[in-house]
Amino acid sequence: MSDATLYGVLGAVLVGLGLFGLIVHPQPLRKILAFNLIGGGVFLLFGVVARRGASAGLGGDPVPQALVITGLVVAFAATALAVALLLRLFQETGRATLRSDDSPP
Amino acid sequence: MAFDIGLATLVLGVAAWTIAARDTFAAVIGFVAFGLLLALVWVRVAAPDVALAEAALGSGLTGGLLLSASSRLAHTNGSAVIEKPSAIMRLAAALFCTLMSAALAAIVLLLPEPAPTLAPQAAANLAATGLGNPVTAVLMAYRAIDTLLEVVVLLLALAGTWSLAPDHLWGGLPGRGDPVDRGGVLTFDAQLLVPIGILVGIHIFWVGSVAPGGEFQGATILAAMWILAMMTGLVDAPGVSGRWLRLALVVGPAVFLAYPESHAKLVILTIEVPVTLSIAATLALLVAGPPNRALK
Numbered sequence: 060m061s062d063a064t065l066y067g068v069l070g071a072v073l074v075g076l077g078l079f080g081l082i083v084h085p086q087p088l089r090k091i092l093a094f095n096l097i098g099g100g101v102f103l104l105f106g107v108v109a110r111r112g113a114s115a116g117l118g119g120d121p122v123p124q125a126l127v128i129t130g131l132v133v134a135f136a137a138t139a140l141a142v143a144l145l146l147r148l149f150q151e152t153g154r155a156t157l158r159s160d161d162s163p164p
Numbered sequence: 165m166a167f168d169i170g171l172a173t174l175v176l177g178v179a180a181w182t183i184a185a186r187d188t189f190a191a192v193i194g195f196v197a198f199g200l201l202l203a204l205v206w207v208r209v210a211a212p213d214v215a216l217a218e219a220a221l222g223s224g225l226t227g228g229l230l231l232s233a234s235s236r237l238a239h240t241n242g243s244a245v246i247e248k249p250s251a252i253m254r255l256a257a258a259l260f261c262t263l264m265s266a267a268l269a270a271i272v273l274l275l276p277e278p279a280p281t282l283a284p285q286a287a288a289n290l291a292a293t294g295l296g297n298p299v300t301a302v303l304m305a306y307r308a309i310d311t312l313l314e315v316v317v318l319l320l321a322l323a324g325t326w327s328l329a330p331d332h333l334w335g336g337l338p339g340r341g342d343p344v345d346r347g348g349v350l351t352f353d354a355q356l357l358v359p360i361g362i363l364v365g366i367h368i369f370w371v372g373s374v375a376p377g378g379e380f381q382g383a384t385i386l387a388a389m390w391i392l393a394m395m396t397g398l399v400d401a402p403g404v405s406g407r408w409l410r411l412a413l414v415v416g417p418a419v420f421l422a423y424p425e426s427h428a429k430l431v432i433l434t435i436e437v438p439v440t441l442s443i444a445a446t447l448a449l450l451v452a453g454p455p456n457r458a459l460k
Contacts, residue, residue, distance in 0.1 A: 062168050066209055067272030069172045073179055075265030080183040082257040085247035088188055088234055092195055095226060096179055099202055102214075107272065110209040112281030115288070117298055118210025120281045125302035128217045128380055129314050132443075135221050136321035139450035142233045143325040146453065155240040158247060 067107035073100030087145050087157055091138060098134045102127045168208060175201045189238070192230045199223020212376035213299040216368065220384035221447075228391070229451050294429030296374030303378065304432045312420040315439060318446045319413060326404055329454040335405035336455035343397025354396040361389040369440050373429060379436050383443035390448040401452055403459045409445070416442025 073096060080093030105123045112120030149155045178201060182194035199222045206215035249257075286298045286306070293305045303311050329336070344350060369382025393399045402409045416439035 062165065063209060064272060065165075065168055065172055066205055067275075068269045069175060069205070071265045071268035071272055072176060074268055075261040076176075076179050076183055078264055079257055079261040082261070083249055083254050084183075085249070086188060086237075086240070088230065088237055089191065092182060092188075092191055092230060095195065095222075096182060096198070099179075099198070099222065102218075103202070103205065103209075104268070104272070106206060106209045106211055106214065108275070108279070109211060111275065111279035112283055113210065114281050115284040115286075117283045117287055120283045121286045121298035121302050122282045122307070124211045124214055125299050125307065126310075127211070127214050128299070128303065128378070129310060131214075131217045131221050132314055132380055133317050135226055135447070136318050136450065138226055139229055140321045140324050142229055143328050143453055146233060146236060147328040149237060149240065155237045156247065 063107050063110040066103060066110075070100045070103030070107060073097070073103065076100075085156070087148075087155060088142075091141050091145070094141075095134065095138060098130070102130055105130070171201065171204060171208065175205060188234045189231070192227065192234050195230065196223050196227035199227060211299075213297070213372075213378060213381070216376060216378075216381040217384070220381055220388070224388060225384060225447060225451060228388075232451075293432065295432065297372060297376065297378070299376075300372050300378050303380075304436065308420070311439075312417060315417045315420065315443060315446075318443065318450070319417060322413070322446050322450055325450060325454050327454075329404075329456070333455045333458060335403060336459050337401045337403055337457045338449065338452035338455050339394060339401045340456065344395055346397055351396045351398070354392045354398055358389045358393050358398070361385060361392070365389065365444075369436070372436075373433065379440040380443060383440045384447060386440070386444035387447035387451070390444065391451050394448075394452065404449075404455050412445045413442055413449075416440070 077093045077096030077098075077100060080096060081090050084090055084093060105127045106119070109119040109121075109123040109127075112123070114120075145155060175198065178194055178198045182191045182198055185191040185194060200219060203215045203219035203223065206212070206218055283298075286302060289306070290296070290298055290301055293301045295301045295305070365382045365385035367382075368377040368385060369379050370377075372378030372382065390399075394401050419435055419438045
């Protein structure tokens with residue numbers, strides 16, 4: 060197994076781990092955290108594809124690498140917006156939960 | 165190879181901790197460590213540009229954002245126990261996620277050989293751009309429109325964040341306005357660190373044309389320095405309706421729209437300066453959040 064394949068498998072496991080956290084954690088902040096873990100895994104898969112495309116004296120294919128940088132910035136923007144929404148929800152209702160109001164506490 | 169196996173195990177362990185930890189604060193700390201270790205992985209797969217971005221953005225700024233949010237939501241953890249899904253649900257989720265990972269791992273193992281790549285084309289046209297870093301060439305020349313749209317996405321996220329402000333605070337200042345640790349160690353630290361950090365940020369941006377670095381990595385460091393200065397009260401946050409602030413935010417995308425056909429290095433660098441300024445300002449204000457105090 061080459062280094063790239065090893066990290067590819069790591070990326071695959073990270074996606075699964077993050078997805079699990081996203082499903083089972085009831086707190087929205089933990090969901091945002093898990094979502095970022097999924098992102099890390101997906102980006103790593105991109106990195107492995109880039110690494111496998113190493114040629115012409117370059118250590119990796121620069122196109123997927125540039126895509127990952129773009130992805131990181133967009134993931135941060137989405138996270139910041141999600142956190143702002145969550146904090147506003149907390150400010151408005153005093154609770155930080157995704158449950159609707161009519162269900163018993 | 166032994167190093168890689170060790171590193172992968174460590175990354176996996178820290179990732180599992182961020183999911184399994186009971187305390188949200190502890191989970192966020194785990195996430196920051198995860199980001200830094202992941203940056204090491206990026207170095208190992210020969211992507212130093214991404215490693216810089218991961219360490220600065222993925223671990224640093226995202227970590228800071230989540231840390232401050234988790235401390236503000238600290239006493240809401242209690243209700244989570246009641247809302248926790250049943251054991252059967254969790255087992256089903258674990259099964260589903262394992263299948264998902266297995267499918268992805270199978271795809272990785274079955275990737276075509278030889279791998280498709282655009283590296284030769286990217287390297288062949290590098291001379292025409294005058295740049296020495298192929299990743300910067302992709303971002304600023306070959307796929308410049310993607311980068312423009314990305315800067316616009318940042319701006320939209322900031323507009324969305326600001327729009328969450330209560331009506332009477334519109335145009336006000338973000339943040340709480342009470343500097344942490346006034347006159348303490350952190351303030352002293354910030355006074356020392358901010359000038360150096362600004363230099364490092366500009367350097368990372370500048371060398372991005374020939375070496376690992378670039379406008380996103382440099383802008384993130386600049387944003388972090390601004391956040392540190394705002395946190396410690398060295399400077400106050402700007403009012404969100406200030407004309408100069410708005411100008412700084414849109415100058416990057418606006419200059420990008422005027423992108424000429426030629427890909428000369430001078431042109432690219434001239435465009436990159438306002439783009440870096442806009443990205444830095446947008447990132448810092450995204451962390452600062454919506455307006456929270458009335459304008460004085």
